[in-house]
Amino acid sequence: MSELRLMKGNEALAEAAIRAGADAYFGYPITPQSEVIEYLMTERPEERTGMVVLQAESEVAAINMVYGAASTGKRAMTSSSSPGVSLKLEGVSYLAGAELPAVIVNVMRGGPGLGTIQPSQADYFQAVKGGGHGDYKLYVLAPASVQEMSDFVSDAFDIAFKYRAPVLILSDGLIGQMMEKVVLKDQKDRMPDEEIIKRYGSWATTGKKGRERNIVTSLDLIPEKMEARVHRLMKKYEQMEREDLRYEMIQCEDAEYLFVAYGSSSRIAQKAVQLAREKGIKVGLLRPITLFPFPKQQLLVLAHQVKGILSVELSTGQMVEDVRLAVKGRVPVKHYGRTGGSIHTPEEVLEALEQKIISDGSN
Amino acid sequence: MEVIDIIKPENQVFNKTCLMTDTTLSYCPGCGHGVAHNLAMEVIDELGIVEDTIGVAPVGCSVLAYDFMNVDITQAAHGRAPALATAISRTWPDKYVFTYQGDGDLAAIGTAETIHACNRGENIVIIFVNNGIYGMTGGQMAPTTLPGMSTSTSPYGRDIETMGMPLKITELIANLPGTYYVTRQAVHTHKHVRKAKKAIKTAFENTRLKKGLSFIEIVSNCNSGWKMNPNDSNVWMEENMFPYFPLGDIKVKGKLKQ
Numbered sequence: 001m002s003e004l005r006l007m008k009g010n011e012a013l014a015e016a017a018i019r020a021g022a023d024a025y026f027g028y029p030i031t032p033q034s035e036v037i038e039y040l041m042t043e044r045p046e047e048r049t050g051m052v053v054l055q056a057e058s059e060v061a062a063i064n065m066v067y068g069a070a071s072t073g074k075r076a077m078t079s080s081s082s083p084g085v086s087l088k089l090e091g092v093s094y095l096a097g098a099e100l101p102a103v104i105v106n107v108m109r110g111g112p113g114l115g116t117i118q119p120s121q122a123d124y125f126q127a128v129k130g131g132g133h134g135d136y137k138l139y140v141l142a143p144a145s146v147q148e149m150s151d152f153v154s155d156a157f158d159i160a161f162k163y164r165a166p167v168l169i170l171s172d173g174l175i176g177q178m179m180e181k182v183v184l185k186d187q188k189d190r191m192p193d194e195e196i197i198k199r200y201g202s203w204a205t206t207g208k209k210g211r212e213r214n215i216v217t218s219l220d221l222i223p224e225k226m227e228a229r230v231h232r233l234m235k236k237y238e239q240m241e242r243e244d245l246r247y248e249m250i251q252c253e254d255a256e257y258l259f260v261a262y263g264s265s266s267r268i269a270q271k272a273v274q275l276a277r278e279k280g281i282k283v284g285l286l287r288p289i290t291l292f293p294f295p296k297q298q299l300l301v302l303a304h305q306v307k308g309i310l311s312v313e314l315s316t317g318q319m320v321e322d323v324r325l326a327v328k329g330r331v332p333v334k335h336y337g338r339t340g341g342s343i344h345t346p347e348e349v350l351e352a353l354e355q356k357i358i359s360d361g362s363n
Numbered sequence: 364m365e366v367i368d369i370i371k372p373e374n375q376v377f378n379k380t381c382l383m384t385d386t387t388l389s390y391c392p393g394c395g396h397g398v399a400h401n402l403a404m405e406v407i408d409e410l411g412i413v414e415d416t417i418g419v420a421p422v423g424c425s426v427l428a429y430d431f432m433n434v435d436i437t438q439a440a441h442g443r444a445p446a447l448a449t450a451i452s453r454t455w456p457d458k459y460v461f462t463y464q465g466d467g468d469l470a471a472i473g474t475a476e477t478i479h480a481c482n483r484g485e486n487i488v489i490i491f492v493n494n495g496i497y498g499m500t501g502g503q504m505a506p507t508t509l510p511g512m513s514t515s516t517s518p519y520g521r522d523i524e525t526m527g528m529p530l531k532i533t534e535l536i537a538n539l540p541g542t543y544y545v546t547r548q549a550v551h552t553h554k555h556v557r558k559a560k561k562a563i564k565t566a567f568e569n570t571r572l573k574k575g576l577s578f579i580e581i582v583s584n585c586n587s588g589w590k591m592n593p594n595d596s597n598v599w600m601e602e603n604m605f606p607y608f609p610l611g612d613i614k615v616k617g618k619l620k621q
Binding site: 024056057065066067069205208218 | 415416417419420426427429433434436437440446447448454458476478479
């Protein structure tokens with residue numbers, strides 16, 4: 001039954017994993033996302049649905065456990081925070097190369113290095129531009145609320161299995177730690193083993209029964225074969241761009257200026273839109289819900305309408321590069337954002353808009 | 364009698380298991396990997412468990428194990444096979460899950476995964492081929508390279524002052540309560556082959572009985588990496604490898620042998 005609860009983002013994500021019918025979660029503690037595995041261990045999902053939960057010896061082991069389970073057609077996921085996600089990228093690259101469905105969650109904190117445990121959005125490049133080695137991309141969902149931390153888990157599994165590709169939920173310490181009300185989805189049944197064998201028998205390594213053997217690998221020593229594999233991946237990414245782009249436009253109809261922001265920063269920017277409009281400045285907000293695919297076309301259309309764009313991120317400016325590429329130089333694009341665990345206020349965002357965009361002579 | 368008259372089903376004394384493919388082995392002539400592959404596949408065939416068997420291939424010389432083993436196999440990142448096997452076994456508890464790994468994979472880059480899978484007592488079989496060298500990448504020093512042994516990254520011989528002694532990971536994991544059966548075997552003579560096969564069979568039977576982790580080290584040669592002909596490499600193995608890596612059972616039914 002769907003029910004209304006007051007939960008932390010991390011807890012909502014963990015509960016959603018059980019309800020999404022996930023077969024396995026493999027994790028390793030790291031602040032600010034440890035509540036995910038703590039919640040799962042407390043909830044005993046093996047009794048509720050038969051879902052396996054295991055604390056791995058490292059982030060590296062955890063993602064490779066996901067790889068193992070995914071190679072057999074199981075719905076497997078892991079979560080971590082920035083330094084831990086860096087460790088996972090080897091496995092993520094293998095998942096992409098071997099064309100396996102899996103869900104990875106990054107509850108971002110400030111970096112580089114050990115950085116800070118406070119929220120940040122400085123892993124955008126890592127998430128969107130590949131991160132690990134080789135020619136691949138991730139489908140990246142960016143939740144902006146506890147509700148979306150819950151909703152995006154089953155969405156992520158759906159996309160992962162639609163494309164047989166890893167999907168990243170790119171959250172941050174703010175969304176992970178804050179409490180909001182959340183409507184939890186109904187419990188979905190886990191897929192029975194027989195159904196997994198039937199449905200994914202063409203590729204999953206479930207035991208060679210009544211068919212030729214299945215091999216899951218990312219290795220092709222013949223360059224032409226490896227090239228063909230990479231092109232097959234690229235076709236998936238093109239299809240994602242055509243079919244599974246997600247974004248939200250807030251008060252863009254009459255906007256003369258535009259914020260572009262995702263995740264926690266979009267919540268702050270939304271408040272800044274309100275403050276600006278109280279002052280008579282017509283600002284809209286484009287919130288990419290998927291960071292790849294990116295709403296390039298929508299940005300280009302808005303670039304014909306607005307006088308300037310401010311990309312608002314909890315970093316020194318990463319997504320702003322994609323915004324600039326999308327608008328093809330039609331309007332000035334500037335970046336504003338605190339970083340290293342500091343969080344900008346709506347007032348600071350509005351002030352940045354006024355100083356960097358509105359009063360800039362180039363407009 | 365002509366040869367053609369002799370080749371008849373009733374005269375057949377050996378049959379290649381259907382679980383070895385007809386693909387030409389990529390291993391150097393004289394290498395023990397082919398025999399070790401064959402033993403694992405014969406055991407799976409004889410136990411009649413292929414429909415429920417899932418293998419995990421490593422990185423190293425046996426990275427292409429899936430080309431030769433006619434079973435479902437997932438190929439892992441370097442050293443991570445025990446993590447994959449853990450997840451497969453946990454999510455498919457009634458399957459037979461095995462990893463096939465070399466010394467660099469299992470005892471260097473994958474040490475953490477090896478130790479923790481063993482410590483958790485995962486219900487899997489680990490087949491560990493130890494030839495004291497990195498064969499695939501061209502003969503570099505391995506964690507199990509013997510003292511003084513020359514490799515491309517220890518051209519003046521392994522210096523134990525700077526590189527330590529060869530890692531006896533098999534003894535190490537045997538001391539973890541999680542392991543149920545730990546043994547060290549070889550495959551260079553028919554006598555050793557028979558013993559090794561028996562050990563592998565015991566391991567898979569342990570999986571069926573859900574006894575936990577079975578670990579079979581196979582001390583093998585690397586004639587190319589050691590720069591010897593196959594016969595000399597086997598003699599060298601007996602004279603140098605076996606004293607440091609003595610053959611035999613180390614732990615049986617969860618109890619260390621004294």
